[in-house]
Structure formats: structure tokens, C-alpha cells
Amino acid sequence: EAQVTQNPRYLITVTGKKLTVTCSQNMNHEYMSWYRQDPGLGLRQIYYSMNVEVTDKGDVPEGYKVSRKEKRNFPLILESPSPNQTSLYFCASSWGKAGGRGYEQYFGPGTRLTVT
Amino acid sequence: DAKTTQPTSMDCAEGRAANLPCNHSTISGNEYVYWYRQIHSQGPQYIIHGLKNNETNEMASLIITEDRKSSTLILPHATLRDTAVYYCIVRVAPGGTGNEKLTFGTGTRLTIIP
Numbered sequence: 001e002a003q004v005t006q007n008p009r010y011l012i013t014v015t016g017k018k019l020t021v022t023c024s025q026n027m028n029h030e031y032m033s034w035y036r037q038d039p040g041l042g043l044r045q046i047y048y049s050m051n052v053e054v055t056d057k058g059d060v061p062e063g064y065k066v067s068r069k070e071k072r073n074f075p076l077i078l079e080s081p082s083p084n085q086t087s088l089y090f091c092a093s094s095w096g097k098a099g100g101r102g103y104e105q106y107f108g109p110g111t112r113l114t115v116t
Numbered sequence: 117d118a119k120t121t122q123p124t125s126m127d128c129a130e131g132r133a134a135n136l137p138c139n140h141s142t143i144s145g146n147e148y149v150y151w152y153r154q155i156h157s158q159g160p161q162y163i164i165h166g167l168k169n170n171e172t173n174e175m176a177s178l179i180i181t182e183d184r185k186s187s188t189l190i191l192p193h194a195t196l197r198d199t200a201v202y203y204c205i206v207r208v209a210p211g212g213t214g215n216e217k218l219t220f221g222t223g224t225r226l227t228i229i230p
Contacts, residue, residue, distance in 0.1 A: 004159070031216050043160070043220040058217065090159050094216055103148070103210055105218060107159030 002027050004108035006091050012114045013081060021076045021111045023091030029106075031096030032074040036060065036087040037110075043090065049074055050096055081115045088112050120204045125225040134191040136224050138204030141185040147206050149180060151189045152218070155200040160220070163189065163202075199228045 004025045013019055025032065033048040035058075045058030049068040063085055065077040074093075078085060091108040121139040128134040140149065151163040164171055164178045166187070171178045177190040191198055203223040210216055 031210075033217065042222060043218075045215075045217045048215055048217065056215070058215070088157060092159075092218075094210060096210065096216060103150070103165050104162035105160075105216065107161070109159050110157060112157075 006108040023074045025093040029093040032093045035090045122224045134194040136189040139186045140206045150205040152203045153200040194228045
């Protein structure tokens with residue numbers, strides 16, 4: 001089954017304690033992306049990756065890092081989380097440059113992060 | 117990417133057709149209309165997309181006006197599981213060399229009434 005998985009699904013942590021949210025897709029997609037969703041602000045893109053070792057900032061990258069060492073994985077790293085990073089996070093993937101193979105983006109189930 | 121305008125909320129009786137409108141009067145010739153939905157904090161789910169012809173798949177139909185300035189998503193026989201926020205997004209086709217970012221607006225909160 002084609003899917004995007006995220007772990008953990010729920011996380012409560014304290015300010016300053018480094019954490020990683022994993023994202024994995026099994027569709028051989030080139031493009032992957034992270035969004036955060038906050039009430040009243042909608043979904044905002046954090047980082048994206050066009051392919052392995054190719055990443056770039058989205059609209060709200062401050063306080064986040066990403067890496068793309070393998071095609072299937074795109075972890076989101078919070079090196080020193082702060083309460084304003086409390087949010088619902090979604091990973092997404094699609095064919096990217098091979099877009100003719102499909103127009104849809106696939107989203108993961110979400111990770112609800114609380115930073116106290 | 118062109119901006120879209122959708123009603124904030126709509127109700128529909130279970131079993132009836134749900135018609136969700138979207139205005140995109142500044143759409144460019146190479147931009148597609150996409151519809152996604154989000155069921156209660158789950159990940160957004162792709163529904164359908166179109167350029168200028170009407171489209172239908174197993175989930176829904178998409179009707180795009182001839183001038184392409186508006187469109188309507190039709191869920192033919194709405195069920196309670198269709199209660200969700202529906203997003204109309206306009207952007208170019210994928211496959212270029214740039215960011216494939218989807219710009220989600222506020223969407224339409226569709227409630228299916230039993």
C-alpha cells in the first residue's frame with residue numbers, strides 16, 4: 001500500500017531537548033516536504049527536498065533542520081525545541097520532476113508535538 | 117499561484133450531492149485546479165484535479181467553468197465520512213524544477229447531516 005508514515009504520532013517534550021520526527025515513503029517519490037498546521041494559520045511549509053541531498057527552506061524554516069540521505073526518508077529535526085513549535089506536523093511526498101507519473105501529493109498521518 | 121475563495125462552511129444531508137464552489141478568477145492558463153480534503157486533523161487527502169475539462173474519479177467530480185474562473189467539486193452521494201475541510205488549490209502542474217508546495221487556504225468546512 002502506498003503510504004507516508006511518520007513517527008512518533010504524538011510527542012510531549014520540554015524546551016531545549018533535541019528531537020527528531022521521522023518521515024518515510026514507499027513510493028520512490030523524489031519530492032518530500034514538511035508542513036506545520038496551527039489554528040488560524042493553516043498549513044505552512046517548513047522545508048522541502050527535490051531529491052537526495054537536495055533540500056531547501058520553505059516559508060517557516062527557523063528552528064528546524066532536515067536531511068535527505070536516502071530517497072525514502074526525510075526526518076525533521078528540532079535541535080532546541082521551544083513552546084512556539086507546539087504544532088501539528090505533516091510530511092508529504094510526490095513525484096516531483098517525474099510529475100507526469102501522478103499529480104497528487106501524499107500526506108502522512110501527522111505528528112502532534114507539544115513543547116512545554 | 118492564483119488565490120482561491122471558498123465559503124467558510126456548508127451543510128449537506130447524508131445521501132445527497134454535496135456541491136462545493138471555488139472562485140479562482142486570477143487563474144493562469146497553465147494552472148490546474150486541485151482539491152484536497154482534511155478529515156479532523158488527519159493528513160490532507162488528494163481528491164481530484166483538472167485543467168479545463170470536467171473530471172470524474174471514484175471520489176468526486178470536478179466541474180470547471182468555461183472561463184476557468186470558478187469550479188465546483190461534487191460529492192455525488194455524501195456520507196458521514198465525507199465530513200471534512202475541503203481545500204481548493206490552484207497551481208501549475210508538477211514536474212518542474214521548483215518547489216511543489218501546496219498553498220492551503222482556509223477551505224470549506226463541510227458537515228454531512230444524518
